[in-house]
Amino acid sequence: MTEDSAVEALSFEEALKELEAIVARLESGDAALDEAIALYERGDKLRRQCAARLDAAQARIEAVRLDANGQPAGTTPFNAG
Template sequence: MEAGPTPEKMTFEDALKELEQIVARLESGDEQLDKSIALYERGSQLRRQCAERLDAAQARIEAIRLDSDGRPTGTTPFAAG
């Protein structure tokens, strides 16, 4: 597995799929030490990007306004930062 595009340019789904493949390779124990370190570093980048995207999605969901009965009444604009 060669390093693909930067995690920032990948879709969430593609980043997660590559991360799962890296985890499987590391868990197998078949890789040389240097390759394992490179895979770990790539996996760390992918994990960070996936976590950031999930946090942003959660913030967007939380931006939905609710009335006193808990029913959605609209949304508050989400400002990505």
């Protein structure tokens, strides 16, 4: 399993938790330069995975349409714009 596929296999929550740990490690300043670069690269992959998962979830959200009586009449896709 490649590193990219390992990141893709993580749930949103797992990826976010690991990303938070990486940020904390980088902010501490305790990582050597080579380690900091590797952490940054891993963090970027995790950030992209989290963004992709959020985009996919947003695309699945549907808004409930109500009829004139206030009763549910169907759904429409979520439109963030």
